[in-house]
Amino acid sequence: MPPNPRVVEVFRTMREIGFKDEVVKPVLKRLLKLYDKKIELIEEDNYRVLLDALLEDQEGSGNKQTVDEATFDEDIQDEEPPPQPLKRLRPLRIRDQEGTVSPSSGNHSPQTNGTLLEQSELEDRDPTSTNSMQTNISPQHPDASTGSQPLSAQRSSSQQQVTDRIANKGKEPMSSQVPARDKRPLDLGEKSIRIDSPRKRKVPDANALIVPKDEPVTEEMPLNERPLAVIGPDYIDGNNADHGDQTSKPSSNLEIASSPLGEERGVTNETHSDDMSRNSGASNALCLVGTDVNKGAPSDSSNQSVDPELQAPSLVHSLDNHVIPNGGDVNGFGTRLGDSESCSLPVVPRYQTGCDELRSLHDLNDITKGEEVVEIPWVNEVNNECPPSFHYIPGNLVFQNARVKFTLSQITADHCCASCVGNCLSSSSPCVCVAETLYGFAYTPDGLLKEDFLKECISMTRDPQLQCLSYCTDCPLERSRNEEMLEPCKGHLNRKFIKECWRKCGCHKQCGNRVVQRGIRRKLQVFFTTDGKGWGLKTLEKLPKGAFICEYIGEILTIKEGHERTMQNSTITKAENPPSVPLDAYWNLKGALKDDEYLCLDASDYGNVARFINHRCLDANLIEIPVKIETPDHHYYHLAFFTTREVDALEELTWDYGIDFDDNDQPFKNFQCKCGSKFCRNMQRTNRSRHLAS
């Protein structure tokens, strides 16, 4: 019987970082026994658990072989359903607003942070305002016992070094304790909802009534107008702090050290002294060391002392294949894509990819690998970095538990324009598709957003007086953070949305009410920024105002799944990760949702070019607008980016992630914002702290 390829991979990976098979074998057996023969738990996060165990053995207890010598193949149950892949996590995007919550949310301190404008500049809102609408449906807090188990982040420094060394693909090590997954559904019960209509509060001078207008682009901002926070030790050389040439970074040293087993291995000595270096230097060190380990360690299995039972050539071949998705695995998704039983994404193999491999992974001329109608090239004129490894997907895909229904039967006559023909925009009869939006078609015949519609969308996002927030009593975002000590809901921004015609409609595919679904049409380029933000997206052509650029594409996760990813990766923040984006525009609007209907999009491993769009505080040239296409459900929608103004060719495209730089409770670390906007919230925060300190 050929050896299990997953076991082969374990040995191969361990060998590459210097652990001999005979050392690995007993520990692996022990862990398999411990983890109920689930090898997936050992594979997670670059074999973190195994590494920790190996190191622990080395550090004193020795090799304790406590399992029998049954073959690994017997030990491993391949029939087990695949667990969720453990991945690094990024922020769930939170629009933080001050405000009180309904009394039912318990003994929580009132939220005091502002997002769009600094709290100190805002006048308190009267919660009894006549504009506040409260819908009370008996609140119910979940049983605290359903809380997710915290992950321990305590590891010895040598453990940290070795796991860091193999985390060379940008995957952060996870906790050494793999938690038992709590599969119990969390019952939210019914919720108490308050919806605040346009808010009444004082608008500070500097940011008063922000209207869309041309703003200087980042590159044109003089350095002294950048947020002070960006001028840190990593930034002084004028090059990229987060992604620049790592070898020149003083905060992270790479040495070649001799391992206890005699092999040469890269070691990082991280001497970061500030948040910025932790965010940037640490993750860079990981990437660099990982690449070196890849190159330095013998990867050719023929040179290794492979356990004979594991030397089936076909298995070695299949291991090689999964390194480059195009090279043998036709789907590029690993082995489980063909599983028709499941609509989940397969577990992404945690292979290690060097820059050369990434170069071949990402076609210079087209990072989309032909997935889009247009080609989108990538270029790096700053250093030798390649774009990070990820699967390019042109449309969202459900990861596992998210409830998204795309059924024709669900689209009733109220939700499609079956009787329309040709172009709905020029039809004299009203189109059913836009009936529910109340404001008619959002698009002009040229396929741009109507001026008024865009203006309102921008105001509702940027102008605190026009923002409309809804608050939940039992906020799934807050609950995912800390179920036992629920913080009050910080509010979810309600938005205007677009409803496009779709396949059950009678109109033509070229109907003017179908824009987002036709995909990217503009000439775009992924490029390496010169101002320390890593990769970015720019337009190669001049763009009119209101033009559709692209969707934010990623895996559709439940908020709970999203948070689990965050926690699994919270020990080290991967600075360049795209944020997970909650699809929260309609939470609370249509009654209580089920747990698996609170969704977010995660673009880190599966995504499109939107994962490269950098953040700009407030006056970004893109705005995200919810677009409903295939499902009348409110809880799932597409997030489409449109230009907020005319954008020149070669300008970087940006959007406001809605980050609250004051929120210290998040399970992730915010980056130091280098957006260059005069409304930069991070800069205001930095200035405020300096002011307080002086």
Ligand SMILES: C[S@@+](CC[C@H](N)C(=O)[O-])C[C@H]1O[C@@H](n2cnc3c(N)ncnc32)[C@H](O)[C@@H]1O
């Ligand atoms: C969605 S990704 C954007 C693409 C990313 N720059 C990359 O290299 O892949 C978000 C990450 O980009 C970086 N980033 C985005 N906007 C930034 C900004 N204004 N200032 C500094 N870093 C930024 C941060 O590291 C953030 O976590």
